[in-house]
Amino acid sequence: MKLRIYVVMIAAMLMSCTKAPEISGELKVWHKVTLTFTGPESSETASPNPFADYRLDVTFSQGEKSFKVPGYFAADGNAAITSASEGDKWRVHFSPDAPGNWEYQVSFKKGKDIAVVDGEGESAGFMDGEKGSFEVAESDKSGADLRAHGRLKYVGEHYLQFSQSGNYFVKFGVDAPENLLAYYELDNTPNVGERLKKWEDHAQDYHEDAKPYLWGADQQKGKNILGAINYLHTKGLNAFSFLTFNVDGDDRNVFPHLLKVDLAEYENFAKEKKNPKVWENQVIHDRFDVSKMDQWEQIFSYGDMKGMFLHFKTQENENDQKMDGGSLGRERKLYYRELIARYSHHLALNWNLGEEDTNTLQEVRDFASYFADNDPYKNIAVVHTFPNDHDKYYQPLVDQKTDVLGFSVQTNKPDFSRVHEVTNKWVKASSASGRKLVVAVDEPGDAVHSLVPDTDNPDHDNARINALWGTLMAGGYGVEWYFGYKHAHSDLTCESWRSRELFWDQGKVAMDFFNNNDLPLIYMENMDEMTAAENDYVFGKTGEIYLVYLKEKGTVQIDLPDVGYRSLWLNPKTGDQINGEGETSIEELEMDSPFEQDALLYLYK
Known part of the structure; x- marks a missing residue:
């Protein structure tokens, strides 16, 4: 009986000695906040399998809002630099969507294929059950950096919307x-x-702003591919x-x-x-x-900084x-x-x-x-x-x-x-x-x-x-x-x-x-039937805005529902623009393109 009590006490002492996670990254809205835990020693080829037989989840909450974020085995916690394949670090990434206090609670379970099967599994010890919190400030980013715009979300429209800026993508x-x-x-x-x-x-095309994203033992690898991304930007x-x-x-x-x-x-x-x-x-x-x-x-991560949408195939x-x-x-x-x-x-x-x-x-x-x-x-x-x-x-x-x-x-x-x-x-x-x-x-x-x-x-x-x-x-x-x-x-x-x-x-x-x-993109729709030309495009919002695209030099012929539209011509190849004079005074509009090839007529109120 005494032996059993001692075993329980030792287990409790080990649990109480669990280290708090290392919290890294800029603690700001939309930035990557990383929690790195010290857990069981493992390796890419170990048994139990660290990818299948452990399941790390961290729930981040603020008020009634919560995100259950899966974690992963991170070897020594610095593998991009060291190329490590073993270690005792386990990691989760979180991008908070609001400033203020965020609480977290850790679930760390073990069991055969627990990562992908239903069921609670059994506690893997270490950080399982751990709780904590951290403060998040507003982002200080600007320009193309996605952290200035927020997460791109599906909002039930034909365009995705940035959560922070409200812009459609x-x-x-x-x-x-x-x-x-x-x-x-x-x-x-x-x-x-x-x-x-x-x-x-x-x-x-490599820019020094990519330096924190380089990798390898001397942190000099990646310059060319990061330069390529900067070129796109x-x-x-x-x-x-x-x-x-x-x-x-x-x-x-x-x-x-x-x-x-x-x-x-x-x-x-x-x-x-x-x-x-x-x-x-x-x-x-x-x-x-x-x-x-x-x-x-x-x-x-460098792509985020340069405003890049990541298409995972x-x-x-x-x-x-x-x-x-x-x-x-x-x-x-x-x-x-x-x-x-x-x-x-x-x-x-x-x-x-x-x-x-x-x-x-x-x-x-x-x-x-x-x-x-x-x-x-x-x-x-x-x-x-x-x-x-x-x-x-x-x-x-x-x-x-x-x-x-x-x-x-x-x-x-x-x-x-x-x-x-x-x-x-x-x-x-x-x-x-x-x-x-x-x-x-x-x-x-x-x-x-x-x-x-x-x-x-x-x-x-x-x-x-x-x-x-x-x-x-x-x-x-x-x-x-x-x-x-x-x-x-x-x-x-x-x-x-x-x-x-x-x-x-x-x-x-x-x-x-x-x-x-x-x-007003989410209110605009294709209206090709409005133009007399068979192959031209029309995209607009009725009574407010019309884009008319001529695929070759010619005349815009379009029946508008009313009058009072201002106009602008855009050369889609060169970017040259010509503003129209005054407002439209008739509904059956005919306007000759000023450009030698394709052209866009922008009609707006």
Whole structure:
């Protein structure tokens, strides 16, 4: 009896000696606040499995509001620098949405697969049950930094909204290269096909504000890829995309999992595309590379600072049946949980359930529901299908209420001629259903060409007219640009975003117009039927504002409901503007374009 009492007393003493977590980061609204706990010693390959057999959750609360945030095994707590694979640090990231006092309560459980199975499990000791609090101040950030704008949220409209600034988001970004994270300074990243990137052309774009985000033992790694992100920012882009799992896909160099073999053996086997033995025999399905994922976090965090929307593509067509045979099972849940725990705190992102997805509709719904149930910040899940599968996937997702909140649209014409029609169709279909979804065009052209380098086409007329403005004038919330495989700096080989610089300048014209004119975007809709010209676009709010886009030099012919509109002409290619004189005095309006090519007429009261 005495022995039992002593055991209980010792256990209680050990629990009472638990160290309070280290709280790091700027304790400000929308900033990343990190709690690092000292827990059980473990390693990436340990038993119990630190990714499956422990479950760390921290609930942050302020009044009646609370966020249950999953945590993860963090090795020595400094793995991006040390490349550690073992240690006793366990971590959670939180981005508070209000100033003041925040309380936290820790749940740390252990048990077979407790990370992804229902049930309480048993206490893992250490920080389990610990409580505490900290004070949060207002953010001091400004400009493009997302921490000045707040979290990007779905608000039941066709546009996502920033929680702090209240602005609606219009996206202009890069969808290539899909293997962005095949970067030579990231730990344990293979070089299948000699596609490992150095981004040397963007060394010149490195800015000293990226210094805190470098990694490696001397904290000098990452300059080129961070320079590339800074380049996007300087050119007015605000989004980039990347696969986080392309085992047996087009590239085969990006994945968060550990390998069973060394890199050389993996590279040798993975040279053969669509080789099922790679996933089956060479990859550990339930273990993750802690230092590599920490280094990914450095890249994403710099993206926040530079105003970047993060497009997480969680799988691709070639491997969407790998985990659990395509279903939502143990392997996929562990993978999703690790992504959520490490990256969901970022302020502007979506979870793409699969590029050119071929999972069943029920599987897609299940994937989206897992993210909705486990992502504390409710970042949206979107679906990306083959161009000819839109009706197969999108129509049922429009007709039924699901946790899919957006479409990532791909079309297939080299001149981008399907973009406006397809975007218009799904924006209007979701609106008519009573559940407005966000629609972006993330691969607007064909696989062969799409957005070609400036050296192949410096004018980019079709990209500008049919894809960029075709999307925006249909009520799509933005475009990401795929680079066709027949051209330099393609979807797999791109190492310089400067290769399309002339087009980025044209895109900035559109972005500046949409961001600087206080447009009532959530009340605007496509109204092409108002213009007499068959191919022109109209986007507006009845009786208040109309945008009329002429695809070639000509005359605007439009019947307005009333008079008294002021006007402005915009050259979408150069950004030149010409103000009209006075107000409209008749409803049947005819106005000649002052520009030699396409033009936008802005009518407003």
